[in-house]
Amino acid sequence: MKRYPGEALRAGVVSVFGALDFDVRPNGVSPRRLPDWTRLQVPQVMDAMVRMPSGVRLAFSTDAQEIRLTVQTSRLEFSPLPARPAVFDLVVDGAVVQSHATVAGNTIRLDRTDPGKFELLRGEPDEIVFKDLTPGLKACEIWLPHNAYVELRALEIDDGATLSPVPAPTTRRWIHYGSSISHCLEALQPTGVWPAVAARLGGMHLHSLGFGGQCHLDQFVARTIRKSDADLISLKVGINVINGDTLRERAFTPALHGFLDTIREGKPDTPIVLVSPIFCPSAETRPGPTVPDASGRFVTLPGHEEIQTGCLTLVRVRAILAEAVAARRAAGDANLHYLDGLSLFGADDAGDLPDDLHPNPEGYIRMGHRFADAVFTGGLRLG
Known part of the structure; x- marks a missing residue:
């Protein structure tokens, strides 16, 4: 050999x-x-x-x-x-x-x-x-x-x-940023993570920045994306901010705009899809942090309601993301799009959410197909 x-x-x-x-x-x-x-x-x-x-x-x-x-x-x-x-x-x-x-x-x-x-x-x-x-x-x-x-x-x-x-392609390059639900530790094999499933269905060249537990709108990630070779950028954000209770609404909204501004400095016209979180039953209407209970299911903690002003829930995060996209499109960014994460994995899919936070392998594959349908061959028709 x-x-x-x-x-x-x-x-x-x-x-x-x-x-x-x-x-x-x-x-x-x-x-x-x-x-x-x-x-x-x-x-x-x-x-x-x-x-x-x-x-x-x-x-x-x-x-x-x-x-x-x-x-x-x-x-x-x-x-x-x-x-x-x-x-x-x-x-x-x-x-x-x-x-x-x-x-x-x-x-x-x-x-x-x-x-x-x-x-x-x-x-x-x-x-x-x-x-x-x-x-x-x-x-x-x-x-x-x-x-x-x-x-x-x-x-x-x-x-x-x-x-x-093999030389790197010069077209159809996709960079994706997200949380553990994009990292996909629960998938059975590397081609079974949902961004890989979607990329293969859409004929896209993937660079995954899905980091388990670590999607917090860090500027060094935005600068990495800004310098990347990308024909499509997707950002699936929000769940880790709630999981760790790392940002409240006052800081989350400008951090989101700052992240987008940094990318736009180097990628003024590249299509960006901003994706909101998928279904997570404990955090839909209750703020984080989320922690695993004795059975391994992720739950939010009760109490201290009197100091939760500005704490984020999934319902509120989805609204903030949709509002940010609408405002920026109205200001002239026609290549920024919003995709509701519930269209990738919603309440009807909860049977494939064994720990109430992360999809199982079948759920990830379904997410990949749905993303490809929505973005590569469906309504947005990007890439």
């Missing part, structure tokens, strides 16, 4: 789409979804999500009939639930042809009741093998796990086979 070390992957032996930076380690490299200059600004709790490669894939052309990828994964375990497998999907000429799961590697045992507490259980690297591929030159993408850290240690192909990077 012909072997390419991890550093060669970072250096351009293959294309890496969906990542803007890498952590360089003694034995390999790990992709990051935000650029290097953001490191000083990213909070530590968010850095964990930046390093988790939801939507990241290796893209290349090869005539190999066997591909081996040596990886060191670090999977999250939310005690008492076991850590889920890390899955690698191989897409050949646009079709998912093989998926391989691994339970090797490190395990990071977390405590839902204490986000700062964790235990690292070290494990061994693993080799992901895709074999019996069709002969001849083919366009390949290896989608990396959406739910684990991934250190890329080596890529191997058949002796005598060719390998070349």
Whole structure:
């Protein structure tokens, strides 16, 4: 087998789409979804999500009939639930042809009741093998796990086979920003996260900035989007602000406008779709924060109503987002659009919301189809 070390992957032996930076380690490299200059600004709790490669894939052309990828994964375990497998999907000429799961590697045992507490259980690297591929030159993408850290240690192909990077497209580029409901840790495989489902249906080139728990209208994300190559931008915001009770209405509304203003400084005419939160029963009419109860369902906390003036609920957040879009369109931004998150996942879908916050795998796939129908082939007809 012909072997390419991890550093060669970072250096351009293959294309890496969906990542803007890498952590360089003694034995390999790990992709990051935000650029290097953001490191000083990213909070530590968010850095964990930046390093988790939801939507990241290796893209290349090869005539190999066997591909081996040596990886060191670090999977999250939310005690008492076991850590889920890390899955690698191989897409050949646009079709998912093989998926391989691994339970090797490190395990990071977390405590839902204490986000700062964790235990690292070290494990061994693993080799992901895709074999019996069709002969001849083919366009390949290896989608990396959406739910684990991934250190890329080596890529191997058949002796005598060719390998070349795939150039980045110059059109149909989509960058999406969102919360855990865009990160999609609960999906079964990386091509099952809803932005990936929608992108594949719409023929779009995805860069996902869905960060579990960390969608708070941070300016370093807006500046990243401002500098991006994008033909479509979507922003699915609001739920994390309620989850953490991080902004009240007085701060949320100008923060939203500031986020949009920053993007518009570099992308004055690029279509932007502002998406409101999906259905979350406990926070529809009650303000956050939301916390998991003994059964793992996310609930809001009662009490202190006398100091909740300006606290946000989902009903109010959706109204603020719709009003902001209407006002900015009236002021001349015809390429800004509003999409009601309830049209992606509403009360009728609650059976696929096992923890009352995050959809299950079937719910995410449905969201991807609905977004593609609404934005790529439906009423907005963008991209």
